[in-house]
Amino acid sequence: MDKLASLLHTTPAIVWMVGKVVVVFLSVFLLASVWTWVERRGSAMIQDRIGPNRAKLFGRWPILGLSQLLADGIKFFFKEDLVPEAANKGLFWLAPFLAFVPALMGFAVIPVGKSFVCDGVTYHLSVLDPGNGMGLLYPLAIGGLAVYGVLLAAWSSNNKWSILGGMRASATMVSYEIGISMAVVAIFMTSGGYDPSEVIKAQGHLPWTWYVVRQPLGFLVFFTCMFAETNRLPFDFAEGESEIVAGFNTEYGSMKFSLLALAEYSHLMTASALVATLYFGGWQVPFVADPPVLLSVASFLVKMLFFAWVFVWVRWTLPRFRYDQLMHLGWKIMLPLSMANLVFHAWRMSQGH
Amino acid sequence: MGVIVKKVELTWLDRTYVWPVLQGMSITFGHFIRNLFTSTAKRYTVQYPDMKREIPAGYRGLHELKRFEDGAIKCVACFMCQEACPARCISIEAEEFSDLNLSQGFQEKRPAKFSIDMLRCIYCGMCEEACPKDAIWLRKEYEVAAYDRLSMQFGKWNLMNTYAEADGKEQLTQDPTPSVPRRTIAM
Numbered sequence: 001m002d003k004l005a006s007l008l009h010t011t012p013a014i015v016w017m018v019g020k021v022v023v024v025f026l027s028v029f030l031l032a033s034v035w036t037w038v039e040r041r042g043s044a045m046i047q048d049r050i051g052p053n054r055a056k057l058f059g060r061w062p063i064l065g066l067s068q069l070l071a072d073g074i075k076f077f078f079k080e081d082l083v084p085e086a087a088n089k090g091l092f093w094l095a096p097f098l099a100f101v102p103a104l105m106g107f108a109v110i111p112v113g114k115s116f117v118c119d120g121v122t123y124h125l126s127v128l129d130p131g132n133g134m135g136l137l138y139p140l141a142i143g144g145l146a147v148y149g150v151l152l153a154a155w156s157s158n159n160k161w162s163i164l165g166g167m168r169a170s171a172t173m174v175s176y177e178i179g180i181s182m183a184v185v186a187i188f189m190t191s192g193g194y195d196p197s198e199v200i201k202a203q204g205h206l207p208w209t210w211y212v213v214r215q216p217l218g219f220l221v222f223f224t225c226m227f228a229e230t231n232r233l234p235f236d237f238a239e240g241e242s243e244i245v246a247g248f249n250t251e252y253g254s255m256k257f258s259l260l261a262l263a264e265y266s267h268l269m270t271a272s273a274l275v276a277t278l279y280f281g282g283w284q285v286p287f288v289a290d291p292p293v294l295l296s297v298a299s300f301l302v303k304m305l306f307f308a309w310v311f312v313w314v315r316w317t318l319p320r321f322r323y324d325q326l327m328h329l330g331w332k333i334m335l336p337l338s339m340a341n342l343v344f345h346a347w348r349m350s351q352g353h
Numbered sequence: 354m355g356v357i358v359k360k361v362e363l364t365w366l367d368r369t370y371v372w373p374v375l376q377g378m379s380i381t382f383g384h385f386i387r388n389l390f391t392s393t394a395k396r397y398t399v400q401y402p403d404m405k406r407e408i409p410a411g412y413r414g415l416h417e418l419k420r421f422e423d424g425a426i427k428c429v430a431c432f433m434c435q436e437a438c439p440a441r442c443i444s445i446e447a448e449e450f451s452d453l454n455l456s457q458g459f460q461e462k463r464p465a466k467f468s469i470d471m472l473r474c475i476y477c478g479m480c481e482e483a484c485p486k487d488a489i490w491l492r493k494e495y496e497v498a499a500y501d502r503l504s505m506q507f508g509k510w511n512l513m514n515t516y517a518e519a520d521g522k523e524q525l526t527q528d529p530t531p532s533v534p535r536r537t538i539a540m
């Protein structure tokens with residue numbers, strides 16, 4: 001690393017930083033696009049179908065339909081990029097990026113593996129080093145920003161259905177965000193800090209000391225709310241073919257549409273990384289007190305991808321909620337449950353546990 | 354007549370949502386695992402251009418104008434099918450073709466032109482029902498497509514040859530000269 005740094009006339013710290021940013025964000029981006037494939041093949045298998053399998057790489061290798069990804073990407077790039085006549089052009093262009101960037105940025109504080117020491121320097125495997133003062137508040141705040149992308153996309157396209165979709169999405173997010181925060185506050189209380197490394201350390205390496213066992217109610221609330229937060233079925237109210245044409249992205253086409261779709265999947269990745277970090281011990285390897293770095297990264301990836309798969313799995317299991325049911329669930333069930341969870345753990349702490 | 358709708362009583366376990374959701378997820382995961390070990394050829398999907406469904410008997414596909422052994426058209430241009438056709442897509446022009454007449458055992462009428470507009474046809478089979486001579490059949494061919502509208506106007510020779518290849522018969526391009534009486538009618 002020193003050689004590379006001197007070659008580029010910078011310091012190792014900067015090389016490490018840039019490397020982390022590129023690797024982490026690029027892999028989340030790639031994972032998100034691969035997940036569109038997982039979603040399509042997985043849903044096909046769940047419904048006894050086949051899924052995309054016709055596209056072939058150079059007309060020869062179907063590689064399980066993965067080449068459909070490339071075909072779609074190429075298609076989206078070369079499609080005509082239409083902007084509606086009466087749209088607010090600037091915001092219309094900006095919205096997909098506003099949806100996409102926050103979805104990726106939430107990943108910045110999440111440690112993907114154990115920190116390690118090399119030549120007396122400690123390297124942390126998260127884009128922002130622990131102790132940055134934002135901790136896990138940051139992905140929650142950034143996740144809340146994602147609704148701006150959806151809402152702006154809806155509003156700037158000057159289309160009634162889009163606005164309906166955007167409004168519904170923002171209402172959903174606002175009502176579920178409170179449930180999420182309450183559930184997370186209970187975790188911050190018990191672990192004594194909101195830095196992800198502290199949360200992970202507090203969970204230890206034994207599966208029954210992870211927060212999913214210690215706070216099952218909080219996990220349930222958090223995970224359910226994450227579905228609303230990422231705008232996925234059964235709470236995908238930004239879209240709805242049968243009600244509001246396509247929803248907030250009605251007017252979008254070509255690469256802008258694909259960015260909006262990718263934003264959803266990146267958000268899904270960030271959400272599953274959050275679930276893995278908060279409730280499943282992050283990079284902790286079960287029963288291994290001091291795992292090697294690579295093993296800890298693998299453990300984190302397995303956990304994260306498992307939850308990403310659960311997002312897909314639940315989507316193809318449950319029917320959608322009605323909008324009033326969604327609001328009922330959010331305000332009358334999720335919020336009291338997370339409050340009860342919070343009060344219960346506060347009481348337990350006051351009893352000296 | 355009323356139908357008694359049974360109300361499903363939900364237990365408290367069902368009301369938590371969590372347990373039924375887990376049950377549902379186990380069902381879908383069962384399907385997932387089962388399909389993971391089933392080859393794509395064995396799933397329900399018929400991968401159309403590569404695999405084709407068995408066409409059931411009585412399927413109403415592309416028409417064929419039937420012919421006698423010697424290649425003469427069975428149709429006598431009676432216009433019944435044209436009348437029956439709800440889509441009005443058959444048009445026939447009749448001609449007399451022989452000095453010999455029915456009493457001598459010959460049909461003396463046949464279509465000079467017989468065309469079906471396949472773009473308008475709804476494959477209802479009314480023409481087949483109406484035909485007194487059993488001269489027009491709807492059979493199993495269903496891949497009827499063309500690059501322009503004109504090629505979808507099937508003429509007499511198109512219609513007579515639609516299944517010639519499948520049946521191993523020769524392609525007809527003209528009416529044979531009537532030689533043998535088709536049947537003898539006791540006068």
Ligand code: SF4
Nearest residue numbers: 438474475477478480
């Ligand atoms: S199948 Fe029906 S629509 Fe088609 S030619 Fe015969 S009668 Fe007309």
Ligand code: SF4
Nearest residue numbers: 428429431432434484
């Ligand atoms: S096909 Fe049958 S119904 Fe139609 S004109 Fe010929 S004989 Fe008559």
